[in-house]
Amino acid sequence: MSAELQPNDEQVKARAKRLLDMTVADLDPAVVHRLQRARLTALEAKPGRQLWMLFAGGAAVALAVALTLTLWTKQPQPPSEHHAAQVVEDMDLVLSTENVELADDLEFYHWLADVDTTG
Amino acid sequence: MITLDPQGDVEYWRRTVTLDQAKALDRFLAAIERRAFRMAHIATGDVDDAMDLVQDSMLTLVKRYGMRGESEWGPLFHRILQNRIRDWYRRTKVRNRWRQWFGPGQEEDDQGDPIQSVADQTQLPSDEQVALKQATVALEQALRALPLRQQQAFLLRAWEELDVAQTARAMGCSEGSVKTHYFRAVQTLRKVLGDHQT
Numbered sequence: 001m002s003a004e005l006q007p008n009d010e011q012v013k014a015r016a017k018r019l020l021d022m023t024v025a026d027l028d029p030a031v032v033h034r035l036q037r038a039r040l041t042a043l044e045a046k047p048g049r050q051l052w053m054l055f056a057g058g059a060a061v062a063l064a065v066a067l068t069l070t071l072w073t074k075q076p077q078p079p080s081e082h083h084a085a086q087v088v089e090d091m092d093l094v095l096s097t098e099n100v101e102l103a104d105d106l107e108f109y110h111w112l113a114d115v116d117t118t119g
Numbered sequence: 120m121i122t123l124d125p126q127g128d129v130e131y132w133r134r135t136v137t138l139d140q141a142k143a144l145d146r147f148l149a150a151i152e153r154r155a156f157r158m159a160h161i162a163t164g165d166v167d168d169a170m171d172l173v174q175d176s177m178l179t180l181v182k183r184y185g186m187r188g189e190s191e192w193g194p195l196f197h198r199i200l201q202n203r204i205r206d207w208y209r210r211t212k213v214r215n216r217w218r219q220w221f222g223p224g225q226e227e228d229d230q231g232d233p234i235q236s237v238a239d240q241t242q243l244p245s246d247e248q249v250a251l252k253q254a255t256v257a258l259e260q261a262l263r264a265l266p267l268r269q270q271q272a273f274l275l276r277a278w279e280e281l282d283v284a285q286t287a288r289a290m291g292c293s294e295g296s297v298k299t300h301y302f303r304a305v306q307t308l309r310k311v312l313g314d315h316q317t
Contacts, residue, residue, distance in 0.1 A: 023259070
C-alpha cells in the first residue's frame with residue numbers, strides 16, 4: 001500500500017463510523033431482542049440509593065459538623081467576629097446543597113474507587 | 120429535585136417519576152443500546168459477556184441516575200459502561216493468567232466469532248457488499264487488537280462523537296491521555312482502512 005493512499009485522520013474516522021454503523025444496522029435479530037428485553041428489565045427496576053448509602057451520607061455530614069464544632073470550641077482565643085464568620089462559612093460549606101448532592105454521588109464515586117483499586 | 124424514599128420502593132418510584140420521564144429513559148436507552156452492545160462486544164469478543172455489561176450499565180443508570188436530567192444520561196451511561204468494560208477486562212486478564220498457570224487455556228473456545236454479529240444483507244452479495252463485509256471484519260479485528268484504552272478512546276471519539284473532555288470523563292482519565300490513545304489508535308487503524316477501500 002503506498003503512503004499516498006493512506007486515509008487521513010478524518011477519513012479514518014468517517015470510514016470506521018460508516019462500517020461500525022453498518023454492523024449496528026445488521027445486528028443479529030436475536031441480539032436485538034435480548035437488548036430490548038434488557039432495556040425493559042432495566043426500566044422496571046426500582047431506582048434509588050440503597051439504605052446504607054443514605055446512612056453513610058448522613059454520617060459523613062454529621063461527622064463534618066461535629067469536627068467543625070470541636071475545632072471551634074478548642075480555639076485558645078475567645079471567638080472573635082472573624083472566627084464566627086469562619087464557622088458560619090464552614091457550616092455553610094458542610095451543609096450546602098452542593099455537598100448534599102456530592103453525598104448523593106457517594107455511591108458512584110465509591111464504586112469508581114473500587115473499580116480502580118480492584119484492577 | 121425529586122427526593123427518594125429511603126426504602127426506594129417501586130410504588131414510590133411509580134408515583135414520583137412521570138410517564139414522560141420513563142418514556143424519555145426508554146427512548147434514550149433504545150437509541151444507545153445497539154452501539155453500546157457493539158462496543159462491549161468489540162471489547163470482550165463474547166456476545167453474552169457484552170450483553171451482561173450493557174444490561175448492567177442500563178440497570179445502574181436507571182436505578183441510580185434515572186431521575187437526573189436527560190442531558191446527564193449520555194455521559195453517565197458512557198462512564199458506567201466504560202468502567203464495566205475495564206472491570207471485565209481486568210478480571211478476564213487475571214482469570215486467563217490463572218488458567219495459564221494451572222491448566223490448558225480455553226480462551227480459543229470462549230471467543231465469539233466476530234462475523235456472527237454481522238448478518239447477511241442478501242443471499243447473493245454484490246462485490247461492494249463483500250468488500251464492505253471484509254472491511255468490517257478487518258476493522259473489528261484491528262479494534263480488538265488495540266490496547267483497551269486506545270479502543271475505548273477511538274470508539275468514543277470517532278463513533279460516539281464525544282469531544283476530548285467528554286471522552287476523558289467517560290474513561291476516567293486526563294484529556295492528554297485521551298489524545299494520546301486516540302492518536303495511536305488512528306495510526307494503527309489508518310493502515311487497515313487504507314487496505315480496505317470502501
